[in-house]
Amino acid sequence: MEEVVKVESVTKAYGALLAVDQVSLSVKRGTAFGLLGANGAGKSTTIECILGTKRADDGTVSVLALNPRKDRRSLFQQVGVQFQECGYQPEIRVSELCEETACLYKAPADWKGLCEQFGIGDKTGTPVKSLSGGERQRLFIVLALIPKPQVVFLDELTTGLDARARRGVWKILKELKDGGLTIFLTSHFMDEVEALCDEICILQKGRAVFYGTVAQAKEKSGCENFEDAYLKLSGEGIE
Amino acid sequence: MKAFYTLLKNELKLNIRNMNMVIFAVILPLVVLVILGFLYGTKPASDGADYTFLEQSIGALCAISVCAGGLMGLPLVVAEYRERKILKRFQVTPVSPAMLLAVEFLIYVIYSLVSLITLLLVSGLAWGVHLRGSWGEFAGSWLLTVLSTLSIGMMVGGVAKNAKSASVIACVLYFPMLIFSGATLPFEVMPEIMQKVISVFPLTQGIQLMKSAFLGLAVEPLGLPIIVMLCVTLTCSGIAIKCFKWE
Numbered sequence: 001m002e003e004v005v006k007v008e009s010v011t012k013a014y015g016a017l018l019a020v021d022q023v024s025l026s027v028k029r030g031t032a033f034g035l036l037g038a039n040g041a042g043k044s045t046t047i048e049c050i051l052g053t054k055r056a057d058d059g060t061v062s063v064l065a066l067n068p069r070k071d072r073r074s075l076f077q078q079v080g081v082q083f084q085e086c087g088y089q090p091e092i093r094v095s096e097l098c099e100e101t102a103c104l105y106k107a108p109a110d111w112k113g114l115c116e117q118f119g120i121g122d123k124t125g126t127p128v129k130s131l132s133g134g135e136r137q138r139l140f141i142v143l144a145l146i147p148k149p150q151v152v153f154l155d156e157l158t159t160g161l162d163a164r165a166r167r168g169v170w171k172i173l174k175e176l177k178d179g180g181l182t183i184f185l186t187s188h189f190m191d192e193v194e195a196l197c198d199e200i201c202i203l204q205k206g207r208a209v210f211y212g213t214v215a216q217a218k219e220k221s222g223c224e225n226f227e228d229a230y231l232k233l234s235g236e237g238i239e
Numbered sequence: 240m241k242a243f244y245t246l247l248k249n250e251l252k253l254n255i256r257n258m259n260m261v262i263f264a265v266i267l268p269l270v271v272l273v274i275l276g277f278l279y280g281t282k283p284a285s286d287g288a289d290y291t292f293l294e295q296s297i298g299a300l301c302a303i304s305v306c307a308g309g310l311m312g313l314p315l316v317v318a319e320y321r322e323r324k325i326l327k328r329f330q331v332t333p334v335s336p337a338m339l340l341a342v343e344f345l346i347y348v349i350y351s352l353v354s355l356i357t358l359l360l361v362s363g364l365a366w367g368v369h370l371r372g373s374w375g376e377f378a379g380s381w382l383l384t385v386l387s388t389l390s391i392g393m394m395v396g397g398v399a400k401n402a403k404s405a406s407v408i409a410c411v412l413y414f415p416m417l418i419f420s421g422a423t424l425p426f427e428v429m430p431e432i433m434q435k436v437i438s439v440f441p442l443t444q445g446i447q448l449m450k451s452a453f454l455g456l457a458v459e460p461l462g463l464p465i466i467v468m469l470c471v472t473l474t475c476s477g478i479a480i481k482c483f484k485w486e
Contacts, residue, residue, distance in 0.1 A: 053330055053486070073333045081331040087324030091256045096249050103245035104332045147332075 001028040004151050004182040010049050010059035012042075019045040021206040022059070027151075027199070032173070032183040034193045037203035038236055043186040044084055046203070047155055050184075051081060064150060077105060080149035082140045084156050088128050094139060095124040098146065105147045114142045117172060119165065133160035141169065151182040158192060170195050190227040202234045209233060242334070246342045254316075254346055263307035264350040265357065268300050271423060272358055275300075276366050284427075290454050293368050295427070297358065298449030301381060302388075302422040302442055304354030308347030309388035310395075310413040316343055317396025318405030321484065330485040337480060340397075344389055351385050372455030380452045384445030387468040390475035391441070397479040421446045441471045 005027040012020040020042045027033040035043050048054035050061050052068030061068060066075040088097055098111035115121045118138040123131060131139065137160045144152050158166045166189070173196060177183055187193050193200060194214050202210040202217075210217060210233045214226055221229040254260055272293075279292040288295075317340070320326050329339060362368035370377060391412065399405035417423055419433070420442040426434060437443050444464035451458050459465075 051331055053327060072330075073335065076331055076333045079331070083324070083327065083331075085324060087320075087326075087328055089250075089253050089320075089325060090323075091253050092249075096252070099245060100249045101332065103242045104334050 001030075003027065004029050004064060005033070005050065005184060006060075006062045007046075007050060008060045010046070010056045010061060012045055012049050012054060012056050018206050020049060020056075020203075023201075023203070023206070023208050024059075025201050025208070025211065027182060027184055029150075029182055030177060030180050031198040032177055032185065032196045034197035034200040035184070035186045035203065036193060036200055036230060037186075037234060041203040041234075042206040043203060044155055045206075047153055047184070047186065051079075051153065077147065078150045080144035080147045080152040082144040082152075082154045082157065084159075086140045086143075090129065091127060093125060093127050094120065094131070097128055097139070098124070098142065101143050101146050107148060108146050109148045111142065111146050114145055115139075118142050119168065134162060134165055137161055138165065138169070145176075149181065151184065152176075154183065154185040156187060157185055158187065158189060166192065190230050193230075194226045202230065204235050209235065243338060243342065246334075246338070247345060250342055251346050251349065254312075260308060260312050260347075260350050263311065264304040264347075265354050267307070268303040268354050269357055269361060271303060272300050272362055276362065281366055290371055291366070291368065293362055293366050294371065294454060295450060296425060297362065297368060297453050298380075298446045299421045299423075299425065300358050301351070301355050301449060302384060302420065302446050303417065304351045305385050305388045305445075306413060306417050306420075306422055306442060308350045309385070309390075309392040310416060311392075311409050312350070313343060313347050313389055313392035314395035314399065314405045314409045315402065317393065318399045318402045321486065322402045324486070326485045336483040336485075340393060340479060340483070344393060347389055347392075348385055351381075355381060370453055370455075372452045372458075376452035376458050377449060380445065380448040380458070383465065383468045383472075384442065384449060387441045387445065387471040387475075390472045390479065393479040394475040394482075397482050397484070416440050416442045419443075441468050444468055 003026045007023060007025045009022045009024050010020055011022055023046055035046060037043050045054060049056040050063065050068065052072060055069070063075060064078055068075055098115065102108035102111050112121070112124070115124055118141060120135050120138050123135060128136065128139065137158070141154065141157060144154060158169055161169065170192065173183060197214065199213055200217065201208050210220065217233060218224065218226060218229045221232040223229040223232055275293060275296055281291050284290055284292045284295040395408050396405055399408055419437045420440045422442065426446065444467045448458065448464040
């Protein structure tokens with residue numbers, strides 16, 4: 001199967017702090033990949049090195065066989081991104097933010113339909129700053145899907161969502177994945193990772209300490225429950 | 240083109256919603272005009288001059304708006320978008336930095352244009368102010384003033400570390416230029432020594448050029464004002480695009 005995201009021994013340091021240390025991974029088309037780890041383990045830095053918003057000190061990255069720094073403009077026609085912290089203009093409304101995003105792509109998705117699908121269809125006239133945390137999070141997932149991407153990067157995708165909304169998001173993402181979308185996500189919710197991800201990588205202080213499927217993680221750690229397995233493998237301890 | 244138009248429409252709407260520029264770039268110059276109008280009415284600029292004081296001041300009044308947009312509005316919006324990570328969101332889309340800068344640039348050109356039109360209309364209707372030179376020369380000098388001032392602002396927004404330092408730099412440029420370049424205090428009433436010092440501001444050159452063009456005084460095609468403003472425009476916009484930072 002075609003490798004959509006290919007990362008080879010990427011390293012990134014901030015001064016003396018080694019944020020990402022020799023991380024390699026590969027994501028195949030139509031699969032979901034989960035990057036896990038405690039706060040500060042290097043997940044966001046890894047994503048930013050993959051997207052080219054941060055320059056890796058060492059190693060190579062290719063997404064859809066393109067170099068994210070050199071081929072930025074053609075790559076991001078086909079890639080959707082939701083950052084953990086997403087900036088928006090102070091007075092902007094939902095419809096304006098969607099419109100402003102959609103106009104940048106050659107063949108964007110219908111953003112009104114996406115807003116309906118994610119349960120914020122009645123909020124399009126609302127200022128983004130007046131949305132609740134969960135609504136705003138869903139809006140940013142909508143923005144990441146507006147490009148009709150081949151691969152989507154979602155950094156902490158369901159943070160701030162209630163249980164029902166999370167299930168709804170999972171269902172939509174699974175359908176999109178069945179339609180061929182490749183998903184790269186980070187999450188702190190192990191039930192979510194178990195429900196969505198085909199492969200995972202656990203980072204600890206910038207190093208990959210586990211790489212494989214959820215089943216393999218359980219097997220390797222000897223834990224029945226995936227959250228226990230994650231805690232054991234990531235060295236955080238179960239207590 | 241569609242992307243450019245949509246971005247321009249949205250950004251303009253957001254900018255108007257914010258009201259700052261409506262006040263400083265459109266209403267403020269009008270207020271100054273009305274005050275001057277009541278003070279001087281249709282009096283000639285000096286004894287025996289064949290143009291009025293107001294006609295002499297039109298160029299300076301136009302510059303108030305250019306100054307507000309170029310030295311306050313533009314640098315602050317670019318620096319704020321960087322600090323709020325809005326530019327970072329654009330970085331992972333296919334948009335080019337040049338298009339984003341062009342959209343913001345054009346917004347302040349529009350404010351300056353609206354201000355120019357309202358000033359000409361009000362001064363014309365109320366105090367009979369009319370252009371004595373050529374429209375072409377006046378439009379050309381106005382455009383050059385706008386381009387050179389806005390490119391300074393674009394450079395400041397581009398190189399400032401954060402919104403705070405952008406606003407400090409903006410203030411340092413805005414207030415001296417607004418007060419001393421002849422935009423609010425008429426250049427003609429300042430002592431001669433001061434006139435010499437403030438001639439280094441591109442805005443001073445722009446105002447003198449607009450004044451000459453409006454009054455029909457001779458404009459040298461490649462005189463000092465034009466050269467100063469062209470150099471400032473090219474240098475500053477070059478630096479702004481070259482040093483553009485998403486984050």
